[in-house]
Amino acid sequence: MNAETSAALLARLGAAVDARARLRRRPLGDTVAALAAAAARWRDDPALRAELPAAARLSPAMIAAVVPIAAEALDAVTMTKLIERTWGAGAARRPAPDGPALVAHVVASNVPALALPAIALGCLAGAAVLVKSGRDDPLSAPAFQRALAAVDAQLAATVVTTYWPGGDVAQEDAVLGRAEVVVATGGDATLAALAERLGDRLVAHGPRWSVAVIGRGARDAAAALALDVALHDQRGCLSPHAVYVAGEARGFAERLAAALEAVAERLPPGTASIEARAQARFLAAQAEWAAGATVLQGAGGTVIHEGEAAFRPTCGLRTVRVHPLADLRVFPDLLPTGQVECVGVAGADPTPLVAALRARGVSRVCPVGRMQRPPLSWPRGQRAPLFARRAEPLLEVER
Amino acid sequence: MPLEAELAAALEAAGRGAPPPDFAAWALRIFAHQFERNAPYRAFCERRGVTPATVARWEDVPAVPSAAFRRVDLACGPPEAVFRTSGTSGAGARGRHLVPCLALYRASALATFAPFVLPDAARLPCLCLAPPPALRPDSSLVQMCVWVGEGLASGIEWMIGERGLETERLLARLAAVEASGEALLLLGVTAAFAQLFDACRARGRTFRLGPASRVVDTGGQKGMTRPLSRPGFLRECWTLLGIPGYYCINEYGMTELCSQRYDSALDDRFHGRSLAPRRLAGPPWLRTRVLDPDTLAPVAPGATGLLCHHDLANAGSVSVVLTEDLGRAAGDDGIAVLGRVPGATPRGCGLLLADLEPR
Numbered sequence: 001m002n003a004e005t006s007a008a009l010l011a012r013l014g015a016a017v018d019a020r021a022r023l024r025r026r027p028l029g030d031t032v033a034a035l036a037a038a039a040a041r042w043r044d045d046p047a048l049r050a051e052l053p054a055a056a057r058l059s060p061a062m063i064a065a066v067v068p069i070a071a072e073a074l075d076a077v078t079m080t081k082l083i084e085r086t087w088g089a090g091a092a093r094r095p096a097p098d099g100p101a102l103v104a105h106v107v108a109s110n111v112p113a114l115a116l117p118a119i120a121l122g123c124l125a126g127a128a129v130l131v132k133s134g135r136d137d138p139l140s141a142p143a144f145q146r147a148l149a150a151v152d153a154q155l156a157a158t159v160v161t162t163y164w165p166g167g168d169v170a171q172e173d174a175v176l177g178r179a180e181v182v183v184a185t186g187g188d189a190t191l192a193a194l195a196e197r198l199g200d201r202l203v204a205h206g207p208r209w210s211v212a213v214i215g216r217g218a219r220d221a222a223a224a225l226a227l228d229v230a231l232h233d234q235r236g237c238l239s240p241h242a243v244y245v246a247g248e249a250r251g252f253a254e255r256l257a258a259a260l261e262a263v264a265e266r267l268p269p270g271t272a273s274i275e276a277r278a279q280a281r282f283l284a285a286q287a288e289w290a291a292g293a294t295v296l297q298g299a300g301g302t303v304i305h306e307g308e309a310a311f312r313p314t315c316g317l318r319t320v321r322v323h324p325l326a327d328l329r330v331f332p333d334l335l336p337t338g339q340v341e342c343v344g345v346a347g348a349d350p351t352p353l354v355a356a357l358r359a360r361g362v363s364r365v366c367p368v369g370r371m372q373r374p375p376l377s378w379p380r381g382q383r384a385p386l387f388a389r390r391a392e393p394l395l396e397v398e399r
Numbered sequence: 400m401p402l403e404a405e406l407a408a409a410l411e412a413a414g415r416g417a418p419p420p421d422f423a424a425w426a427l428r429i430f431a432h433q434f435e436r437n438a439p440y441r442a443f444c445e446r447r448g449v450t451p452a453t454v455a456r457w458e459d460v461p462a463v464p465s466a467a468f469r470r471v472d473l474a475c476g477p478p479e480a481v482f483r484t485s486g487t488s489g490a491g492a493r494g495r496h497l498v499p500c501l502a503l504y505r506a507s508a509l510a511t512f513a514p515f516v517l518p519d520a521a522r523l524p525c526l527c528l529a530p531p532p533a534l535r536p537d538s539s540l541v542q543m544c545v546w547v548g549e550g551l552a553s554g555i556e557w558m559i560g561e562r563g564l565e566t567e568r569l570l571a572r573l574a575a576v577e578a579s580g581e582a583l584l585l586l587g588v589t590a591a592f593a594q595l596f597d598a599c600r601a602r603g604r605t606f607r608l609g610p611a612s613r614v615v616d617t618g619g620q621k622g623m624t625r626p627l628s629r630p631g632f633l634r635e636c637w638t639l640l641g642i643p644g645y646y647c648i649n650e651y652g653m654t655e656l657c658s659q660r661y662d663s664a665l666d667d668r669f670h671g672r673s674l675a676p677r678r679l680a681g682p683p684w685l686r687t688r689v690l691d692p693d694t695l696a697p698v699a700p701g702a703t704g705l706l707c708h709h710d711l712a713n714a715g716s717v718s719v720v721l722t723e724d725l726g727r728a729a730g731d732d733g734i735a736v737l738g739r740v741p742g743a744t745p746r747g748c749g750l751l752l753a754d755l756e757p758r
Contacts, residue, residue, distance in 0.1 A: 277692040278692040278704075278741075286464070288443075
């Protein structure tokens, strides 16, 4: 991949901002319709399906499973609900209110297709959009722009997709400096460096993980949770790394291990580096010798049943800790503040936990089995998805 | 004669030129010994359905992950010494290696150090860049240095005190040795050498130590305040101490092992193999396999994997240790260490110095 020069990229950005200005009277409903149609085209792009497994290091079966999920998130009904919730009833019939002229997204590539919600949210906010792809998925963003161009060339002209290697400070300063809002996902050091230069224009998403809680009323939650773990090979911030089980945790651990095996037959793991695989071995080895811990390891992943309740992320590669939970009410206290993005729930009513989970930094509560299907309205990082300034941290509960 | 004492005698004899012990036969015998006397290890093997009756090849003896040494005591009898891994404060539990027969550790350590570091049978004065035993009685490296000082050197001086490297005293000793023209053995942790190099550069001081002076360092990057590559280390040894690269020998050891590996450079040169690639070679009673992390099967030759050591000199504890080190086979008899598994607990003798320095 050749990085484009800053000058060339800035020229494209200028053209995108101009194109956006020409659409300032366009009703948002037209944008919704174009995005939904583009998502459907993108989903069926044969070149994307063919090339993405190797780029993203996910199995072809996994790509075949997650591409439709990413496309479905750009559903017209959901997008309409989001804009009406944000800007009031009838928002679809009106143009987007005044907002940022250019939103830049520096997307991660741990999970493919993150460019789709980035582009959609920027377009719905009435902004021109820059998407800088991650190293492991330089394909999704240009493929979506192609699909958008096919259904709505004017809207597609407001979107710029690009790639440059991470850490290119000169490029970052030149290009990101042009945007009113920069949404960036990355490691703590990367984000700290960006924050220093971008100040409050930066919306930063650092490393986060997810957990699940299984109440006594849960049935067949293991299979649903196994799917949540396996999708994207557990690389995303919505991937559960720990499960808290009220009731018989050891039995649940065994069912989860069996369910992971079954999922792996349908959705085989992608290739993993020697370092990552060694890390998984090392984690399992540590757990095997810990007092009171049991390690259930197979081709589908690793389940570690342990008494210690404190949340600790695993190394990924479909590795999950199962902790017994004596009292559902103490569950939020077990989570570190600011590290858990989503809580999947089965067999319990999450309502009494919501305030405490919000205080812990959780942005999303959903049924187990839907953790990897975030709606576009997901207030990631507890922030409003359409860049509206809100004082209170957001948490969305999906039923 | 107990098994450990019998093996110690065999290793000592090997050090004097006798044939080394039959690895495969001893490996199976030691496994039976450990299975019988080491209860946590026996339980570990039984969980895998492995007993001495089911093991026909040394490669099939179950490997214990080095992490286990942080959780349980793995010994076949009352320990004569307990060695602890070095680590940074708060970085997790330190590992403990209980050694029931120190004579076996001593026999292995000296019978390996001698051919790799002193193939010319030189007896040199030793300046030790490690803490003395009074400061770190639980360090297996320090114990080995004591034995080297007693058995293979003409004397040993410890250059690390309670507050770390005693730089001025070390520089003064180097100046005196340089003036005498005498050859010197500098033995210690890599991080201490890095501090010595910094001190030399800060003072604009270089030494030309006597011919056949040599450096033995261990610990690698751990505990260093700045990165120093291996080529950089060798360059500093030449530029600042006047010691050529083939007299610079890196040691690879672990608290959990009673045998070590050494850079092959000097041994190769002494035996006319100067063109052989540098690698970490060991004694015949230490074999290392490079394993796939998923399957624990050997990787293809030259491929990267987890290092798994089978050390007969560990007869008193557990002989097969799966490390958190990534490496590959090098040459017919060596390995190259490529780094640690990400997320593994910082440990190793490189941190001996960090442990001592005021924070």
